[in-house]
Amino acid sequence: MFAIAKAGQRHQFGLSGHRHMAPSTGSPSRRSLCDISSAGCGDCGGLMEPQSNRPFGTDDSIYSMASHGVPFQTLQLTPEEEQNCRDRSFLLLDRTLRSYDERDGQEDTGRPTTPLHHSNLDSTRWKQLKTQSSASLYIERSTSVHRDDNMLGSDWKNPMVFLMVGTIQGDLNEVMLGVETPIVASLRDRNEMLAMKPVDCAVLAELAGPTEADPFQYMGIQWMAFKHGWPLKTVSSPRDFVTLTSKGTMTRACGDRVGYQVVQPANLPQCPPLPGSMRTPLMYAAIFRQQEPGIVDVFVQTYIETQSALLNKVVVSATWKSTMDLWVAPQLAEMKKLQWCIANCTAQRRQLQRQASPSAKDNCKLCLEKRKMRGSDVNDKTSCVLCMSPTCSNCRVEKTLEAIDERRLKLTDHSVIVCRACMAFVQHMRPVDIITHTLKPLTSGS
Structure with a gap:
């Protein structure tokens, strides 16, 4: 019996035998860099084009982003x-859910109770490596009776099994909107992901997109190439990964709604190891559950092949830092919502600003003076990026958005000014509504 509810209805979380593709613009399956936004899952939809207020996924310009040389058809x-x-x-999701239940000794007792505190796991199985107020990182002891490396397959020789547990302040839907695929995460953490820097990447295929049953659904195959920086490059070859990534939400038999992201080697004969590069297996699985209002429980298992003693120490630090990126998912979700609003709601916000009553618009004298002084200058640097109203320092917030610099293969920052009224509008946008408006019609999920 699988630990996943309604195994006969796998379509609810994107693992059915039916092919649910997001609406297509007719572009090829292999997409350079990180055009996953067209799948509607929010993984990249929110990353802005350089010198543009247009998020990726709004037109065909994303398909012109040429890779540095993808070696696969x-x-x-x-x-x-x-x-x-x-x-x-x-299977990886099912196995991870079982581990999630076993953490608290609840696997055979029905609905899980409050999870154990992240800093207080079973020390006979897990050795704590790092901890802070909201998260702890462990490595599974090689003597653990729970350890079964045979389940990982023939790609693995002597894997290290890491476990990151903790809590995120926020809502499950916001977290799922902010969770990123390996490609985008690698661009964000160019100095952290296994202490390597990305040199090329591409989406090779998309197998599933959002449905009405699961707006956060995504499944795809991605390729990433990395090289070590100095001094590790003198002792380690360049590496590449071909991963099968799946993301979405589901409801378990106990009634809990959880989010998940599972990443593992794709193992496809069409993508053989490359000359001069070491094909490295990478596997992790993350579970997110709304523990209580405003608190999301997080459980992340990561499998990394044992390397040299020097590299193993680097891997521990890099695993901690890269996995901790999940904890900023709510902030990334807010950024994506703001970028979506910039692309889709500016006309609406400007019309509301023009129609607002004088008492509503002029309740701040400093803002009123700025409006009078601006005249016809619509490019005032203190103007709200959404409604274009000039704002004083007390009535505006500065937000940092991100854009992909495809030439240097990195994320760059871009600051914008948002008035507090528009920021409240952005924050109240529901992630599901954004995805629904981005892709119409959604597939039925059946």
């Missing part, structure tokens, strides 16, 4: 290969 998977991808994602 567009993947054309057979129905059997697609089903195998779904089955493997399902």
Whole structure:
């Protein structure tokens, strides 16, 4: 019996035998860099184009982002290969949910109770490596009776198993909007992800997109190439990863709604190891559950092949820092919502500003003076990026948005001014509504 509820209805979390594709613009399956936003999952929809207020995914410009040299052809998977991808994602998710339940000793007692505090896990199985107020990182002891490396498959020789647990302040939907795929995470953490820097990446295929049942659903195959910086590059070869990534939400038999992201080696014959590069298996699985209003419980298992003693120490630090990026998912969700509003709501906000009563518009004398002084200058640097109203320092907030610099393969920052009224409008936007408006019509999920 699988630990996942309604195993016969896997379509509810994107692992069914049916192919649910997001609406397509007719572009090829292999997309350079990180055009996952067209799947509507929010993984990249929110990253802005350089010198533009237009988020990726709003037009065909995203397809012109040429890779530095993707060595693989567009993947054309057979129905059997697609089903195998779904089955493997399902099995990793099921295994991780079982581990999630075992953490608190609740696997056979029905609905889990409040999880153990993240700093107080079973020390006979888990050795604590790092801890802070909201999260702790552990490594599984090699003598653990729970350890079964055979379940990982033949790709693994002597894996290290890490566990990161803790809580995020926020709402589950906000967290799922902010959770990023490995490609975007690698661009954000160019100096942290396994102490390597990305040199190229591409989405090779998209197997599933959002549905009405699961707006956060995504499944795709991604390729990433990395190299070590000095001094590690003198002792380690360049590496690449071909990963099968799946993300979404589901409801368990106990009634808990959880979010998940599972990443594992794609293991496809169309993507053989490359000359001069070491193909490295990378696998992790994250579970997110709304523990109580405003608190999301987080459980992340990461599997990394044992390397040299020097690199193993680097891997521990890099795993901690890269996994901690999940804890800023609510902030990334807010950024994505702001970028979506910039692309879709500026006319609406400006019309509301023009229609607002004088008492509503002029309740701040400093803002009123700025409006009078601005005249016809619509490019006032103190103007709100949404409604274009000039604002004083007390009535505005400065927000940092991100853009992909494809030439240097990194994220760059771009600051914008937002008035407090528009910021409140952005914060009250529901992630599900954004995805629904981004992709119409959604697939039925059946």
